[in-house]
Amino acid sequence: MRLPLLALLARGPAHGYELKQDLEQLLGSAYPQPNVGQIYVTLGRLEKSGLIEGEDVEQSSRPNKKVYHLTDAGREALRAWYEETADEPRVRDEFFMKLALAPQTGLADQIALINKQRRQYLNTMRELSKLAAAEDRDNRIAHLLIEGAMLHLQADLDWLERCQEELEDLQ
């Protein structure tokens, strides 16, 4: 959450609740709603490390709110973030170890493991489809997020298929 908050502040100063709303609007219902407490905690940490600065703004009928802005160090951190490419997604390593070790344990059948895992992925895929159908058509970012998740899941399902092809031949 740290760098996305910095990125939102690059546009101009904002307070915590505004940032939560910005995130929600950007990502739509697809993204698990950011917890406002978590946002305040992260903002506190960012301030401590000198990447942002907060200023108390008096409000007439409510307690003061804190408006944050990016510091030079914060802008630098953000620039560095954009410089580097992101890590590759990881293989589902826990499932892979289960599958690889199953024959030695005698406790699980590999094909049954694959089938069980596939059912779970398919159910999640179904939930993603429903989410995509419910999401505002015009929110392209939200749709790209859901589509990205679906394509990753599709790749995992394709890989399960490969596992099944190879392992069925052995049985």
Next chain:
Amino acid sequence: MSESTAPVLRAEGLVKTHYGEGAPAHAVRGVDLSVARGEFVAITGPSGAGKSTLLHLLGGLQRPDKGSIWLDGECTDGYDEARWAVERRRRIGIVFQFFNLVSDLSVADNVELPALLAGVPPKQARAEREALLEELGLTGKERSIPGELSGGEQQRVALARALVNHPPLLLADEPAGSLDSRGTREVMRLLSRFHQRGQTIVLVTHDARLASAADRVISFFDGRIVDDAALDGGPSSGKGISGVLELKD
């Protein structure tokens, strides 16, 4: 068995082997399957697993070496080509990966043809066609020929053609196989919509996104059913959706 309670489709002991050059290909190796009225079943598996052959057997486009198929409780063992052709107009609608539209007929004629062949009066065929094309967002394309339409549009015409006689069963063979991501979503949305209205659908696809629109997914490997799972739509046992959508630093 009364018509209303019999499965729309039932198959028992289906076997189909292709003999070509080289070793015989055992495309379907003993398949039992029952599809209830209103069900949406997806058959998934790698290419070459025999799932398209299975669909062709179910639609009478190929004949099994062994086994039998029942439509609405009626055994099809004695059906000849002509009878299957009639059933594909009356009881079974089919859409294919490459649309298989008649290339020199207009969109309107492509959709009306199966209705006219089934003996529907021209006026009614036209009304059915108009309603379906409107529903599928193709109003204004009636006079186009298939080659003038995008892939997604052609598949929607094919869907209209398949449904014009209100067949109890819709078979779809990789209906998004030659479409882009947007076309795939469109086909998915339409299949879901017809399903919600009670259309029974059997879909063959290697695309898990498409398969996840179904409420039952059959995994097909090497000519056999290896898993048959109802998608309950309930929360999955893992982290599910929040796990795959979680964005991290």
